[in-house]
Amino acid sequence: xxxxxxxxxxxxxxDFIAVDSVSFxxxxxxxxxxxxxxxxGKTTTISMLATILSPDSGKAVVxxxxxxxxxxxxxxSIGIVFQDQSLDEELTGxxxxxxxxxxxxxxxxxxxxxxxxxxxxxxxxxxxDDFVKTYSGGMRRRLEIARGLLHRPKVLFxxxxxxxxxxxxxxYLWDYIxxxxxxxxxxxxLTTHYMDEADRLCDRxxxxxxxxxxxxxxxxxxxxxxxxxxxxxxSPDYHGHIADLELSWIEKVESYDGFFSIALxxxxxxxxxxxxxxxERQVTISSVSVHKPTLEDxxxxxxxxxxxxxxxxxxxxxxxxxxxRRHH
Amino acid sequence: MDxxxxxxxxNVKRYLRSRSRIVGSLGMPLFFLIILxxxxxxxxxxxxxxxxxxxxxxxxxxxxxxxxxxIFSGVQIIWDKQFGFLKETLVAPVSRIEIMLGQTFGGxxxxxxxxxxxxxxxxxxxxxxxxxxxxxxxxGFMALVGVGFTSLGIAIASRMEDMNGFQLIMSFLIxxxxxxxxxxxxxxxLPPMFRSLTLADPLTYGVExxxxxxxxxxxxxxxxxFLVLFAFSTVMILIGAFLFRKVKM
Numbered sequence: 001x002x003x004x005x006x007x008x009x010x011x012x013x014x015d016f017i018a019v020d021s022v023s024f025x026x027x028x029x030x031x032x033x034x035x036x037x038x039x040x041g042k043t044t045t046i047s048m049l050a051t052i053l054s055p056d057s058g059k060a061v062v063x064x065x066x067x068x069x070x071x072x073x074x075x076x077s078i079g080i081v082f083q084d085q086s087l088d089e090e091l092t093g094x095x096x097x098x099x100x101x102x103x104x105x106x107x108x109x110x111x112x113x114x115x116x117x118x119x120x121x122x123x124x125x126x127x128x129d130d131f132v133k134t135y136s137g138g139m140r141r142r143l144e145i146a147r148g149l150l151h152r153p154k155v156l157f158x159x160x161x162x163x164x165x166x167x168x169x170x171x172y173l174w175d176y177i178x179x180x181x182x183x184x185x186x187x188x189x190l191t192t193h194y195m196d197e198a199d200r201l202c203d204r205x206x207x208x209x210x211x212x213x214x215x216x217x218x219x220x221x222x223x224x225x226x227x228x229x230x231x232x233x234x235s236p237d238y239h240g241h242i243a244d245l246e247l248s249w250i251e252k253v254e255s256y257d258g259f260f261s262i263a264l265x266x267x268x269x270x271x272x273x274x275x276x277x278x279x280e281r282q283v284t285i286s287s288v289s290v291h292k293p294t295l296e297d298x299x300x301x302x303x304x305x306x307x308x309x310x311x312x313x314x315x316x317x318x319x320x321x322x323x324x325r326r327h328h
Numbered sequence: 329m330d331x332x333x334x335x336x337x338x339n340v341k342r343y344l345r346s347r348s349r350i351v352g353s354l355g356m357p358l359f360f361l362i363i364l365x366x367x368x369x370x371x372x373x374x375x376x377x378x379x380x381x382x383x384x385x386x387x388x389x390x391x392x393x394x395x396x397x398x399i400f401s402g403v404q405i406i407w408d409k410q411f412g413f414l415k416e417t418l419v420a421p422v423s424r425i426e427i428m429l430g431q432t433f434g435g436x437x438x439x440x441x442x443x444x445x446x447x448x449x450x451x452x453x454x455x456x457x458x459x460x461x462x463x464x465x466x467x468g469f470m471a472l473v474g475v476g477f478t479s480l481g482i483a484i485a486s487r488m489e490d491m492n493g494f495q496l497i498m499s500f501l502i503x504x505x506x507x508x509x510x511x512x513x514x515x516x517x518l519p520p521m522f523r524s525l526t527l528a529d530p531l532t533y534g535v536e537x538x539x540x541x542x543x544x545x546x547x548x549x550x551x552x553x554f555l556v557l558f559a560f561s562t563v564m565i566l567i568g569a570f571l572f573r574k575v576k577m
Contacts, residue, residue, distance in 0.1 A: 050419060052577045075421035086412040090342050102334035103420045147416075 001064065003028045003155050003187035004049065009058035011044050018044040020211035021058065026155075026204075031181050031188040033202035035195065035295060037305075041211040042191035043083060046157050049189070050080050063154040076104070079148030083159040085140055089133035093124055093143050096132060097150060104151035111150075118146040121183075122176055138169035142176060149180065156180075158190040162197060174201055195295040207299055214302045219295060226293035226301060227251045227263030231274065234259045234287045241281050247273075256304060261297065331422045332430040339401065339434025343441070350442070353400075357393040357446050361385060364512065365453065374514050386450040387539035388511025390466070391473060394443040395531055398474045399502055401435030402481015402568075406491055409575075418577050428482060428572045432565065435478030436471060443470045447542075458542050465541030465550070469557065473534035476561035479568035486571035511535045515547050530560040 004026040011019040019041040026032045034042045047053040049062055051071045059066070065073030087096050094115065101111035119125050122142040132140065141161060148156055161177065162170040178201065181188050192198050198205050199219045206216040215222060238260060243253055249270050252263040264270060267290045278285060300306055343349070365382040372381040408414040417427055447466070451457060458466075484497060508522070509531035515523060526532050537553035540546035546553070 047577075052415075052419060072421045075419065080419055082412065082415055084412045084415075086416040088338070088342075088413045088416075089411065090345065091338070095338075095341070099334060099338055100416070100420075102330060103417065103422060105330055 001028070002026060002061075003030070004032075004060070004062050004189065006045075006049070006060045007058055009045065009048060009060055010056050011041075011048060011053060012056050017211050019048070019055075022206075022208070022211070022213050023058075024206050024213060024216060026187050026189060028154075028187055029181065029185045030203045031177070031190065031201055033198040033205045034189065034191045034208050035193065035198040035202075035205050035299070036191075036208035037193055040193075040208045042193075042208055043159055044211075045208070046080075046159050046189065046191060049074075050078055050157055051075060076151070077154045078157060079151065079153035079155075080157040081141070081144045081148050081159065081161060083163060085144070087132045087140055087144060087147075090131065092129050092131055093119070093135070093139075094128040096143060097128075097147055100147045101150050106151055114150055114152075118149055121180070122146045136169075138165055138172065141165065141169075141173060145173075145176065145180070149184070149186075152184075153186060155187045155189065158188060160191055160193070162192070162194065170197070177201060195299075199295055205295070207295070207302060209299070209303050215298065222295060222298045223293040226297050228265035228292075229267035230261050230263055230291055230293045230297050231267050231271065232259060232261045232289045232291070233278065233283075233285055235284050236286060237284050241283055242278065245277070254301060256300070261300070263293070331426040332433065335417070335427055335430025336434040336437065339431065340437055343401075343434075343438040350445075353393070353397060353442060354445060354449075356396075357389045358449065360392065361389045361446070361450065361453065380454065382454045383456065383543060384514075384539075385512065386447075386455045387466075387542050388509070388535050390443045390446050390450070390470070390538055390542075391509065391511055391531060391535045392506050393446045394439045394470050394473045394534070395477055395506060396502065397442040398435050398439035398477040399481040399484075399497070401438055402431070402478040402483075403485045403488075403491075403494060403497070404435075405431065405482055405485040405572075406488055409485075410490065414575075415577050418575070424573045424575075425569050428479075428569045429565075431482055432475055432478045432568065435481065436474030439474035439478065440467065440470045443474075455542065458544065462541045462544065466538045467541075469534050469537035469541065469553065472537075472554075472557040472561050473531065476530060476557065476564045479561065479564035482568040483564070483571045486568070486575050505529055505531050508532070509535050510547070530557060533557045533560075 002025045007023050008021040009019055009023070010017070010021050022045055034045060036042055044053065048055045049060055049067060051067055051074050054068060062074045063077035065077060067074050088099070091099065097115045097119065098111070101115065119128050122145060124139060124143055124146065127135070127139065132143065135143065158177070162173050165173065174197070177188065180186070190201065202219060204216065204218050205222060206213045208214070236258060238255070238258070242260065243255055245253060249264050249266070250262055254261050262274070271290065275288070296306060365385050369381045374381065374384050405414065508526050508529045510526050515526050518526060533548060533553040533556040536546040536548040537550055537557065540550040540553070
C-alpha cells in the first residue's frame with residue numbers, strides 16, 4: 001500500500017491558484033521532498049494533506065484515510081512539524097511531550113517509555129526538564145520532531161524543517177531525520193527551498209513551482225538528465241549568439257537573462273575551446289563556472305528562474321509581512 | 329475526558345508558575361478593598377444588608393477578581409495563536425469542544441484560586457468567618473462566574489487576531505460589567521435606569537450569590553442567582569464553543 005496518494009489536488013485562494021492539480025505517490029518508508037521557492041504551494045499542499053485546509057478539488061489518501069471523508073483517521077496517523085514553532089515555551093521539553101502524548105490518548109506506561117526513547121534519539125535527554133524558552137532553535141526543532149513521532153505516525157510532515165537554522169545544526173538535523181526514517185520505517189514528506197537539503201535527504205523529489213509539480217524523480221535522475229557537467233557563463237550583453245552552436249560535445253544550451261548554461265560531459269577538456277569560440281563571437285564574459293549539475297540547474301531548466309530569485313507569491317508576502325509585524 | 333483534563337492541566341500549571349501574574353492580578357482588587365473599604369467604612373452603612381461596608385464590599389471584590397482572571401484566561405488563547413501552540417492542539421485528533429471545555433475549566437480553576445486568595449486575605453480585614461456551608465456556596469458561585477466569563481473570553485479571543493483589541497475589551501466590557509454589578513453599592517440605591525442595567529448584568533447574580541454565602545444575606549434571592557448564572561454560563565459555553573469551532577489554524 002502507498003503511504004500517500006495524491007490525485008489532482010487543487011486549492012484556490014480567491015483568484016489565486018495556490019496548488020494546481022498536484023498528483024504524486026509516496027511509498028512506505030520513503031522520504032519525499034517538495035522542493036520549490038517560497039509561495040510555490042508547498043505548505044498549502046501539506047496543509048491539505050494534514051486536514052488543516054480543505055481542497056477545492058482532487059483527492060488524497062494518507063495512510064489509508066481519505067483526507068476529506070476521514071479527518072480523524074488522517075490526524076491519528078500523521079505527525080507534523082510546522083514551519084513556525086508550535087511549542088509551549090512556558091512548559092519544559094518533557095511537559096510538551098507529555099501534553100502531546102495525552103492529547104493523542106497514548107496510555108501512560110507506553111507514553112513515558114516512548115518519551116524517554118525519543119528524547120534520547122534527538123539528544124535532548126539532558127535538557128528535558130528545562131523550559132523550552134531556554135532552548136536554542138535547533139533544540140526546539142528536534143523537540144518538535146520527537147513530539148511529532150510520539151504517537152507513532154505512519155507519515156511525518158516536515159514543513160521547512162531547517163528554516164532559519166545555522167549550517168551545523170542543519171547537518172545534525174538531517175542526520176536525525178535520516179536515522180528516524182531508517183529506524184522507524186515511516187514515510188516523510190518534507191518541504192524545502194534548500195536544494196542541498198532536498199538532495200541530501202530525499203529519496204524522491206517533486207519540484208514545485210507556481211502550484212504545479214514540474215518534475216518528479218530521484219535527485220540522481222533529475223541531475224543526470226542535465227548531463228554530466230554544467231558550464232555557466234555570465235555575460236551582460238549576451239543575446240543568444242551561441243544558442244545555434246552545434247558541436248558534438250555540447251548536449252544542451254539554455255539561455256537566460258544575463259547568462260547561459262551549457263550541459264556537456266567532460267567540461268574540463270572542452271573549456272578552453274568553448275572560451276575560444278566565445279571570444280571569436282565577441283561575447284563579453286564576466287565569469288565562467290564549471291560544476292556538476294545541481295537541483296538548482298534542474299529548477300532553472302524547467303522554470304527559467306533560479307529558486308532564490310523567484311519572487312515570493314503574493315500570499316506568502318502578506319503572510320511574512322504579517323508575521324514580521326506581530327513578532328515585535 | 330482525558331483531553332479536557334490535559335488542557336486543564338496545562339492551564340493550571342502555567343498559572344501556578346507565573347508568580348508575577350498571580351501577585352499582579354491581586355493588586356487591583358486589594359487596593360479596591362482596602363481603599364474603598366476603609367475609606368468609606370465610617371461614612372457608609374447599608375441598611376438591611378450589612379452594617380459594615382467592608383463586609384458588604386468583600387463579595388464584590390472577590391467577584392471582581394474572578395471576573396478579571398477568567399476573562400483574561402479565555403483571551404489568552406490569542407497568545408497560543410500567536411506563539412503557534414494552538415496549531416499543535418488543533419491538528420490533534422480531538423474535537424474542538426473538548427479543547428474549548430478544557431480551556432474553560434482551566435480558566436475557571438485559576439479564577440477560583442485567585443478569588444479564594446482574595447477571600448482569605450479578606451478574613452484579615454474584617455470579614456466574619458462564615459460557616460463551611462457559606463464557603464461552599466461562595467465557591468459554587470465563583471465556579472459559575474469563572475466558567476461563564478472564561479467562555480466569554482474564549483468567544484472574544486476566537487474572533488480576535490492579536491492583543492491590540494484587549495484594551496477595548498477592558499474599557500468597554502470588563503469594567504462596565506464590574507461597575508454595574510452591584511459589587512460596590514446596593515442595587516436599591518440606584519436610579520431605576522441603572523437598576524435595570526444592573527439586573528441585566530450577569531455578574532450581579534454572582535456577587536449576590538457569593539454575598540449570600542459569605543454574609544448570609546443578599547438582595548437577590550440566591551436561587552434566582554443560581555438559575556440566572558447557570559443559564560448565563562451554559563449560553564456562554566455554547567457561544568464560545570460555536571465561535572471556537574470556526575477558528576482557523
